[in-house]
Amino acid sequence: MAGLGGDGSHADGGPARHIPVLLDEVIAALQPASGKHIVDGTFGAGGYTRRILDAGASVTAIDRDPTAIAAGRALEQEFPGRLTLVQGRFSELDTLVQGTPDGIVLDIGVSSMQIDEAERGFSFQKDGPLDMRMSSEGVSAADVVNRLKLGDLARIFNFLGEEKNAGRIARMIDKRRVSEPFTRTRDLANAIEALVGRHPKDRIHPATRVFQALRIFVNDELGELARALFAAERALQPGGRLVVVTFHSLEDRIVKRFFTDRLGGTGGSRHLPQVHERLPSFTPLGKGMVGPSPEEEERNPRARSAKLRAAIRTANPPLAADLTIFGLPKLPDANDLNRN
Numbered sequence: 001m002a003g004l005g006g007d008g009s010h011a012d013g014g015p016a017r018h019i020p021v022l023l024d025e026v027i028a029a030l031q032p033a034s035g036k037h038i039v040d041g042t043f044g045a046g047g048y049t050r051r052i053l054d055a056g057a058s059v060t061a062i063d064r065d066p067t068a069i070a071a072g073r074a075l076e077q078e079f080p081g082r083l084t085l086v087q088g089r090f091s092e093l094d095t096l097v098q099g100t101p102d103g104i105v106l107d108i109g110v111s112s113m114q115i116d117e118a119e120r121g122f123s124f125q126k127d128g129p130l131d132m133r134m135s136s137e138g139v140s141a142a143d144v145v146n147r148l149k150l151g152d153l154a155r156i157f158n159f160l161g162e163e164k165n166a167g168r169i170a171r172m173i174d175k176r177r178v179s180e181p182f183t184r185t186r187d188l189a190n191a192i193e194a195l196v197g198r199h200p201k202d203r204i205h206p207a208t209r210v211f212q213a214l215r216i217f218v219n220d221e222l223g224e225l226a227r228a229l230f231a232a233e234r235a236l237q238p239g240g241r242l243v244v245v246t247f248h249s250l251e252d253r254i255v256k257r258f259f260t261d262r263l264g265g266t267g268g269s270r271h272l273p274q275v276h277e278r279l280p281s282f283t284p285l286g287k288g289m290v291g292p293s294p295e296e297e298e299r300n301p302r303a304r305s306a307k308l309r310a311a312i313r314t315a316n317p318p319l320a321a322d323l324t325i326f327g328l329p330k331l332p333d334a335n336d337l338n339r340n
Contacts, residue, residue, distance in 0.1 A: 020047030021303045022245055025290050026105055029243045029310040032057035036102040039235070041090035041228060043068055046075050048105055049083065058082040060097050064089050064135040089135075091227035093235060100237035107245045108225055127186040132215045139334040141214045145188065146181040150174040152332045159329055160222075160250070161213030165196050169210060185211075216250075222328060225251060229258045230321040233281055238315040241285060245308050252289075252307045254326050259284070259311050261325045281319050282311035 020026075026048055032038050034056030040049045043061035045068070052059050053075075061083065063069055069087045076083045088096045090106060130142040145153070150170050157166035172195045173182065182188045189207035196206040216222060232242050246252040264280030290310075292303040 019300045019302070020045075020051075021107070021247075021300065021306045022290065022292060022296070022308050023047060023051060025308050026107075026243055026245065027051050027055065029285060029290075029308065030103040030105060030241055032103065037099060038103040038105065039093060039097050039101045039232075040105055041093050041232075042105075042107045043072060043085065044107065046072050048107065050075065052105075053079045053082060057102075058084075060084045060086060060101070062086045062088055062090050062093055062096055066136065089224060089228075091224045091231055093228065094231040097235060101235060101240060102237065103241040103243065104232045104236060105243045105245075106225070106228060106232070108221070108247065108251045127184055130183055130185055130188060132211075132218045134219050139218060139337050141218050142181070142183055143337050144214060144218060144334065145173055146177045147337050148332065155329075156217050156331060157210055157213045159213075159331070160216045161209035161211075162249075163209040163213065165206075168195060212248075217331070217334060220334065222250060222254060222326075223323075225254055226258070226323055226326050226328070227321075229255070230318070233262065233313070233318045236313040238313055240313040241310060242282070242313065243285075243308065243310040245306055247302075247305050247307075252309070254328075255309050256289075257326055259309060262311070262319060264316075278319060279316040280314055281316050282313055285310040285312050 030038060030052065032052040032055040036057040038052050038057045038059050040046075040052065040059055040061040043049060043063040046061070049059050049061050049072075059079075059082065061072065063072075063085075064087065066087055069085050072083075072085050076085055086096050093104070130140065130145065132141040133139075144156075148156075150173075153173060154166045154170035157163040157169060163169065169192055172191065173188075176182070176191060182191070189205065189211070192207040192210055193205065198206050229242075229244075236242060244255045246255055259282060262280060262282040263284070264278045288309070290308040292300075292306050296303050
């Protein structure tokens with residue numbers, strides 16, 4: 001699995017096939033070995049899982065995409081009794097996994113295999129339906145584009161896509177969809193390009209950030225990540241390792257804030273008397289964020305924006321699962337489109 005990198009290569013096609021990012025660094029942080037149980041919360045093409053299995057550990061691999069689970073059955077047969085595939089959301093991993101794992105790895109975002117499949121609608125390199133659903137269930141990107149209020153569209157493009165032309169693009173969509181709804185990826189991409197324009201030297205297509213925002217919103221990726229971190233905290237045994245690889249600043253910010261909060265310290269306002277001491281649920285692993293080597297960036301351009309953060313679970317109880325620590329803005333609920 002992989003999120004949109006800083007080069008924007010995914011929404012407009014990107015590299016052809018999936019290459020696990022920071023693979024050596026992930027394995028070094030997890031330290032899989034015979035007798036250990038590791039959870040791969042984002043199975044994808046199984047790159048991390050295979051290396052963990054090769055190290056002798058057993059793996060519970062989770063993916064919300066039924067296509068990924070079906071493709072992993074061959075690997076399951078290759079390692080009988082040591083690989084368990086589970087279709088589900090990694091935000092629920094503490095209820096999906098049996099026992100208390102020794103390690104959990106999360107590789108955030110959309111996989112290259114999904115990008116390559118035009119019918120999934122993640123990319124506009126090949127024309128396909130405007131879908132973007134990882135689990136093939138719920139509200140699609142077409143539902144969002146054609147039915148969400150203009151102001152909500154602009155907020156989504158601005159925050160989740162960091163798109164400077166968010167308002168202009170939202171107004172264009174709102175005007176066009178009245179007479180002709182958007183149903184295809186290239187139709188939307190071409191409409192955005194016609195509005196914004198594109199310099200011949202531009203490396204990033206002008207629709208890339210909008211597609212990124214739609215994908216994140218449709219799949220509630222930031223909310224899923226936040227809830228997955230809390231679930232991992234509840235699931236890991238003392239000494240267990242949590243390793244998270246992100247590809248986008250929004251994702252990395254959530255992971256960084258989670259680990260900072262979980263290091264413990266004093267609760268309450270700095271302007272008021274000390275309220276209580278919060279015992280840490282994690283201790284740092286390593287010196288902080290780890291990025292790709294120049295050699296990996298050259299070999300796999302998709303790795304350029306990757307960041308790895310890791311920590312070790314303490315024996316203290318989990319802290320409160322408070323989503324406010326992430327500072328996420330209030331965005332519309334995609335499910336409201338179906339309810340309404």
